Every structure is written in C-alpha cells, then in structure tokens.
Amino acid sequence: MENSTTILFVVAAALTNERGEILLQKRPMDTQMGGLWEFPGGKLDPGESPEIALVRELEEELGIIVAAQDLVPETFASEPLGDRNLLLLLYRCTTWSGTPSAIYASDIQWTLPQDMTDLPMPPADYPLVRKLQGI
Numbered sequence: 760m761e762n763s764t765t766i767l768f769v770v771a772a773a774l775t776n777e778r779g780e781i782l783l784q785k786r787p788m789d790t791q792m793g794g795l796w797e798f799p800g801g802k803l804d805p806g807e808s809p810e811i812a813l814v815r816e817l818e819e820e821l822g823i824i825v826a827a828q829d830l831v832p833e834t835f836a837s838e839p840l841g842d843r844n845l846l847l848l849l850y851r852c853t854t855w856s857g858t859p860s861a862i863y864a865s866d867i868q869w870t871l872p873q874d875m876t877d878l879p880m881p882p883a884d885y886p887l888v889r890k891l892q893g894i
Contacts, residue, residue: 771800784864823857834890838883
C-alpha cells in the first residue's frame with residue numbers, strides 16, 4: 760500500500776500492558792495537532808507494508824523493538840484530511856523488547872481505554888478509542 764494523492768495510509772499501535780492499559784503519546788507542540796494525545800505510529804513509506812511501517816515507527820518514536828508477527832489488526836478509522844482522506848489502521852501489540860520512551864513525543868502515558876475519552880486527541884483517533892472501549 761502506498762500513499763496516493765487521495766488516501767493517506769497511517770498505521771498506529773495499541774501497545775497494551777498486563778493491566779490492560781494502552782500507551783499514548785503526546786504530539787510535540789510545534790507539530791500539526793501539537794499537544795494532542797495519540798496512538799504511536801506514522802505514515803507508510805513507499806513500498807512498505809503496514810506492519811513493517813509500524814515496526815519502524817515504534818522503534819523511531821519509542822525506542823522499542825516489535826516483531827511484525829506480534830502486530831494483530833484491531834480496527835481502522837477513516838477521516839477527511841483536507842483534499843485527501845486519512846485511513847488509520849490500528850494494530851494491537853502486547854509483546855515488545857525495550858522500555859518505551861518519548862523519543863518523538865513530548866510525553867507518553869499508559870491509559871485505560873475508558874479514560875481515553877477525557878484526553879484531547881486527533882479526530883481520527885476517537886473511533887479507535889470507542890472500539891477499544893467496546894462501544
């Protein structure tokens with residue numbers, strides 16, 4: 760899947776710990792949608808599969824190593840984004856190596872799904888949150 764002029768493919772991870780909390784990261788203030796909480800991930804590079812892109816993004820953003828086979832498709836969201844459409848693919852992941860740290864983000868935190876609706880997030884993330892909450 761490559762990003763086209765009309766669809767922007769983005770991958771994200773619901774990194775889930777043993778307590779059922781999911782890791783969220785806070786976008787740096789000097790970026791688009793700065794200060795909002797989001798699932799870690801990012802855009803696909805040309806020629807990348809969604810899983811390989813997410814493995815790369817998690818290493819770049821959090822400093823953790825994830826095996827592609829440990830990424831389980833969870834849900835997706837579609838959101839208008841200017842003259843394009845954002846297609847956000849969310850994967851669940853419960854196994855990784857290393858300790859997540861805020862390399863790209865201004866902060867990270869572990870949050871229970873039911874508490875995520877209290878956080879300011881990009882519009883495309885809210886349908887993912889509702890799915891994680893079982894709504």
